[in-house]
Amino acid sequence: MKNLTALITGFEPFDNSSSNPSWLAVDALPDEIDSCKLVKARLPVSFKHAFTELEKAIAACRPDLVICTGLADKRSGISIERVAINIDDARIPDNNGDQPIDSIIDYSAPNAYFSCLPNRKIIENITQAGLPATISDSAGTYVCNHIMFRLLHLITSQKPQMMGGFIHVPSPSETLTSNTALPGMQLADITRSLLIAIQTCSDHIASGIWKGTKIAIQPYDPSWPQSYGEISEILRNGLGNLALRIDHIGSTAVPGLAAKDIIDIQITVSALDDRVLNAITALGYSRADRVVCDHRPPGMSADPLDWQKWFFRAPHGQRRTNTHVRLVGRANQRYPLLFRDFLREHPATAKAYGELKKRLAANIANSSMYPDVKDPAVDLIYFAAEKWASETGWKS
Ligand code: PCA
Secondary structure (H helix, E strand, C coil), X not given: CCCEEEEEEEECCCCCCCCCHHHHHHHCCCCEECCEEEEEEEECCCCCXXXXXXXXXXXXXXXXXXXXXXXXXXXCCEEEECXXXXXXXXXXXXXXXXXXXXXXXXXXXXXXXXXCCCHHHHHHHHHHCCCXXXXXXXXXXXXXXXXXXXXXXXXXXXXXXXXXXXXXXCCEHHHCCCCCCCCCECHHHHHHHHHHHHHHHHXXXXXXXXXXXXXXXXXXXXXXXXXXXXXXXXXXXXXXXXXXXXXXXXXXXXXXXXXXCCEEEEEEECCCCXXXXXXXXXXXXXXXXXXXECCCCCCCCCCHXXXXXXXXXXXXXXXXXXEEEEECCCHHHHHHHHHHHHHHXXXXXXXXXXXXXXXXXXXXXXXXXXXXXXXXXHHHHHHHHHXXXXXXXXXX
């Protein structure tokens, strides 16, 4: 089964050309890759109609990822656009005869939006395949910038879980005249680069690293412990003695605490080995192999084994969970258990922590920064918890 859907668009020809390589390259993409179904759409080069068409396509396929592409004929390689600006300023009329000049796209929107694609990783992967790619800091002020801006505005205001961005492609070398200084790229290589970009984005989404542009913190839900109970039973049956213990950790394990609607589970093991990996993946979980350690609080053990972990995403179709597999007796295995028990015993601290998370989620400009800011706050609570543990003789 395909877990993710990606919508990839190209543009129709414009400016007296008979074709547009962005659409030719998109059209040549397969209908699916690994875990991702690809839906393709050809957009009109029109300030008025391009976004309406994109919105229709989004409503029809409800994608996890949207990558729009267009032609930048003065460039020699693939450009991953970093930013879209809130302005239309057309050098030539579009295919509808419209030529906006110095025109704000949306007065209620900010001046610019950053792309939410993993830009640097895409560049790395495309260049590793021997193809030219760079990050571009201007998508221009024509229809491509327009569509990118409106896509990112849609994501930010209405679809925070959708990942989206824009890629400019160069003219294919097949169509370049011999007197041009541009090296050009074969059309097949343009398609190959897009494929790599899509794969990189879908890996990023599947790994759980991508958290959407907004973090949603909701009031405590009394059904969380029950959901944990059902899921942990399946894990217990699948893992048998390999799991020394399975615990409900994180904010959903603290009654009364506001949290993301994601249940954190800790599986304690004596070794991170193939038997554990096979048992968990046999249950349909997928390992995010780029997540290999926890944040290390200041002053704590510098031994990397104390912070090592494996991280798994829930099987497709199951409610969202974060499953952390940690080594018995290690600092990172003790940390969430003590943190949880301390908050359970100190409701005022839990309330203050919930408030901090809500305000942080509402005010943070970029959701990937959320853990960076939250982690030190959690450490502050943890240090108080250690003091409490030694005073009370707490044992996990
Ligand atoms: N390139 C134009 C619009 C359509 C396209 O393929 C641009 O860069 O704005």
